[in-house]
Amino acid sequence: MQTGQVVLRIGFYTLAAWGLMWSLLAVGDMSPRGGRGGQAPRHAEAQSASVRVDGFRFGHREGGGIRFVMELSQAVPWRVFAIGSPYRVVIDLPIVEWDSGGLIDGLGFVANARYGRFSQDRSRIVLDLSQAALPEATFTLPRDGGGRRLVVDLAPVAESAFPEKLETLFESEEGFAKTKRRADAPPLPLLRPALGARGKWVVVIDAGHGGVDVGAISATKKYEKNLVLSYAKDLRNALNATGEFDAVLTRNDDRFIPLRERISIAEALGGDIFLSLHADANPSRKVRGASVYTLSEKASDKEATALAARENRSDILAGIDLTEHTGLVSQILIDLSQRDAINASQDYANLLVTDLRESKVRTLQRAKRSAGFAVLKSPNMPSVLVEIGHISNADEEKYLNSKEGRKEVINVLVSSLRQFFRARTEE
Numbered sequence: 001m002q003t004g005q006v007v008l009r010i011g012f013y014t015l016a017a018w019g020l021m022w023s024l025l026a027v028g029d030m031s032p033r034g035g036r037g038g039q040a041p042r043h044a045e046a047q048s049a050s051v052r053v054d055g056f057r058f059g060h061r062e063g064g065g066i067r068f069v070m071e072l073s074q075a076v077p078w079r080v081f082a083i084g085s086p087y088r089v090v091i092d093l094p095i096v097e098w099d100s101g102g103l104i105d106g107l108g109f110v111a112n113a114r115y116g117r118f119s120q121d122r123s124r125i126v127l128d129l130s131q132a133a134l135p136e137a138t139f140t141l142p143r144d145g146g147g148r149r150l151v152v153d154l155a156p157v158a159e160s161a162f163p164e165k166l167e168t169l170f171e172s173e174e175g176f177a178k179t180k181r182r183a184d185a186p187p188l189p190l191l192r193p194a195l196g197a198r199g200k201w202v203v204v205i206d207a208g209h210g211g212v213d214v215g216a217i218s219a220t221k222k223y224e225k226n227l228v229l230s231y232a233k234d235l236r237n238a239l240n241a242t243g244e245f246d247a248v249l250t251r252n253d254d255r256f257i258p259l260r261e262r263i264s265i266a267e268a269l270g271g272d273i274f275l276s277l278h279a280d281a282n283p284s285r286k287v288r289g290a291s292v293y294t295l296s297e298k299a300s301d302k303e304a305t306a307l308a309a310r311e312n313r314s315d316i317l318a319g320i321d322l323t324e325h326t327g328l329v330s331q332i333l334i335d336l337s338q339r340d341a342i343n344a345s346q347d348y349a350n351l352l353v354t355d356l357r358e359s360k361v362r363t364l365q366r367a368k369r370s371a372g373f374a375v376l377k378s379p380n381m382p383s384v385l386v387e388i389g390h391i392s393n394a395d396e397e398k399y400l401n402s403k404e405g406r407k408e409v410i411n412v413l414v415s416s417l418r419q420f421f422r423a424r425t426e427e
């Protein structure tokens with residue numbers, strides 16, 4: 001559907017079109033779900049939220065500007081800010097009720113809009129801009145039949161006029177920071193299982209992406225973030241069932257976690273190994289196969305560099321200001337303390353690739369690669385990133401979603417981890 005054709009006028013057809021788009025974007029689980037009466041399908045977890053989003057849309061303004069409109073079931077506090085490199089405009093709201101977060105096409109200089117949960121108490125919309133542009137005004141209007149309409153009017157500006165650092169441009173009258181957390185906000189996941197699990201190897205499983213960052217998009221328009229979360233949960237259960245492991249997750253629901261925080265979580269949990277699970281997409285739909293990555297200053301090849309850049313974009317997509325911690329994306333400097341961790345990472349990656357090759361899981365021809373992945377930077381534990389396959393390939397997407405495919409991938413991961421830790425115990 002071309003968002004550009006949606007006119008800036010509230011009418012039944014506009015809303016119906018949005019309803020259709022929302023139902024197409026329903027990705028809460030792998031089974032197809034229909035929209036309810038043209039309304040946004042709800043993610044089960046967000047069902048207790050009281051503020052509903054009935055749709056977004058873009059329209060052209062006179063003089064080359066773009067208007068972004070969001071339909072809300074009631075008034076909420078909001079904040080609009082801009083961040084550069086690359087140019088983004090971000091709209092923050094308290095937790096609102098929508099599907100599990102996603103991506104829609106933009107209009108004009110707005111390349112697209114990402115939306116989803118950003119943190120425990122915040123929902124976020126990130127407008128990715130193809131050129132420097134800023135909101136000239138942000139305001140709300142009453143809607144026919146109740147609720148509020150949030151309007152952001154954007155106009156192109158000179159590159160020099162774009163703020164260098166994160167800057168709040170507009171805020172609702174009641175202020176945004178002062179808003180209280182919803183009392184019924186879901187609690188943080190219980191990351192650590194019951195104590196007394198000592199003597200077991202702690203495997204920290206990191207489901208890539210989440211919330212406002214959907215990750216790669218599959219052949220059937222499903223999101224990487226959901227697939228890898230379900231794999232992470234299955235892997236955790238399979239590992240814990242062996243009695244040898246104490247497997248824990250960095251996220252166990254659809255939330256965004258900055259890359260650096262994933263490492264902090266793994267370290268706080270005392271991980272013996274960190275496994276980041278991903279699924280890739282390739283512009284060439286023919287490409288398929290799993291691959292395994294470790295951290296290196298100098299990338300093994302061009303493809304690995306490009307992949308690392310894609311995965312490192314997670315924080316950018318979520319609207320994080322990288323000027324506060326430069327170096328996360330641009331340069332990965334490895335210090336001496338990381339050498340041991342890197343050697344161990346290589347050992348595990350080699351083992352895993354060998355096991356994958358011996359299994360029915362397809363791998364890329366060169367399945368073991370390395371590059372500057374920000375999420376693999378822990379000096380305290382071996383860290384490996386696994387792309388379980390290419391969801392842009394229709395057959396592979398089907399395979400990864402099938403019972404057999406899932407079982408095969410999980411089995412290989414479990415057996416390779418067993419071998420890895422047994423070898424270390426014998427040393």
Ligand SMILES: [Zn+2]
Nearest residue numbers: 208215278279
């Ligand atoms: Zn990924």
